[in-house]
Amino acid sequence: MILIDASGLTATRPNRPLFAGVSLTISDGDRVGVVGLNGCGKSTLLRMLGRELAPEAGEVRWGRGARIGFLTQQPQLPEGTVRDAVGAGWEGEAMLDRLGMAALIDARTDELSGGQAKRVALARLLVGEYEALILDEPTNHLDLDAIKFLEEWLAAYRGGLVLVTHDRHVLDRVTTKVLEIDRGTAYVHMPATRHAGSGYAAYLAGRAEREERAEVAEQVRKNLAVRELAWLRRGAPARTAKPKARIATATALVNGRPQAAARQGDLALSMGSQRLGSKGIEVSDVRFAWPDGSPVLARVSVAFEPGDRVGIVGPNGAGKSTLLNLVAGRLTPSAGEIERGATVKIGYFDQLSSGLDPAQRVREAVAGDKGEPSLADVILMKRFWFDGDAQFAPISTLSGGERRRLQLLLTLVEQPNVLLLDEPTNDLDVDTLRALETALDNFPGCAVVISHDRWFLDRIATHVLAFEGDSQVRWFEGNFSEYEAWRHKELGSSADQPHRIKYKPLAR
DSSP states (O other), X not given: OEEEEEEEEEEEETTEEEXXXXXXXXXXXXXXXXXXXXXXXXXXXXXXXXXXXXXXXXXXXXXXXXXXXXXXXXXXXXXXXXXXXXXXXXXXXXXXXXXXOGGGTTSBGGGSOHHHHHHHHHHHHHTSOOSEEEEESTTTTOOHHHHHHHHHHHHHOOXXXXXXXXXXXXXXXXXXXXXXXXXXEEEEEOOSSTTSSOHHHHHHHHHHHHHHHHHXXXXXXXXXXXXXXXXXXXXXXXXXXXXXXXXXXXXXXXXXOOOOOSSOSOOOOOOOOOOOOSOOEEEEEEEEEOTTOOEEEEEEEEEXXXXXXXXXXXXXXXXXXXXXXXXXXXXXXXXXXXXXXXXXXXXXXXXXXXXXXXXXXXXXXXXXXXXXXXXXHHHHHHHTTOOXXXXXXXXXXXXXXXXXXXXXXXXXXXXXSEEXXXXXXXXXXXXXXXXXXXXXXXXXXXXXXXXXXXXXXXXXXXEEEEEEETTEEEEEESOHHHHHHHHHHHHGGGGGSOOOOOOOOOOO
């Protein structure tokens, strides 16, 4: 049964097009991942498929009686309690528990943070009865256990599914096909047969093949251009008798250029930061409680040393962001001590994109108190893939991923040698994630990263700081997969069970 049929969809943004001629059909059992660079129009496409936005050209048709559930990046919840929003039955309560919202089941929806509201909206969709689901970054704000649950749930779902996600594990496990938006054009990738592999693997293979064909075609064009140029240069008298059509063809070959790259250069993470000395940051028996006495951390001790790439993992509400705020000096410990080396200069990339003024333009945010950006600022913006019109774009018009990339630029412009990154993978496209992973490999200082992205953690972490619950905070030497293997060997099936969060001292 066909649930959604889109043909010839077109969308633009002020000063530039997004995509044109996008066609896609979703039937029962189709699980489509949508990928592309930040700002290419992925969320815009999903809004068209979800009946929230009319296409500028083209048409979307929905199956007769097909119920479509849509999770937006910033969902709006009805007034009332979380329980009311999801439904009072046991299914709703169980889903809220699996997504880490059981403790807030009686909270009012207008008191929730953006991340909490998104989890509630996701729970509401998953307990509903829909023939098709459209999900925009559903793994954002979920902890690792919740992401694993969602992955299993989506893999078993038998309706139609369209999702945008940066989580490569989810893409690989869940998708049967991938729609890629690249420089305004859509490409659909799928395995040769339904059981021949994931849509994500087909996308990687298809993209590599397309880029290889483009390289071969450009080399052929260059060779032809050399021969035609030699032909054109064979004396003035001979040239006047040459057929006009061939002259036009030769001129086009000589003047032709390959399609411009979607992005120029590599992400500029290393920006000449001051060398980090022998001492990084030492956290000794730190405790923290809110003013009302609610405990958050109890006797945590850990040292972040030069060269460390530390991945911090654990359930939502465990105190991971609180620890980073303490290390950064944004919060003061209730007890204990935090010592920072004399050469430490901290750059903090939080998960709220704090400090960005939606009314400002990108160039104004980068220029800061100078008013107008310097030549160095312009070069820096280009190194972070804000070229041309993108530098003049109001921050309010940027996609979620573009805002995160601008926030990263503003963090790094201060040339820190200790990076504190709180959920840096949220909203970033897969290409940017790969660039960030490579850049972190080459970063000369220390990086401490909170993330629930398993692929990202495996790629960058040399150590894991795990908030495990049951009064345990553990320092582990190795990447996330190695930590998970150890955890399952030691704890068995109980490693997958939810934990009540308590803490005890950590010895490194």
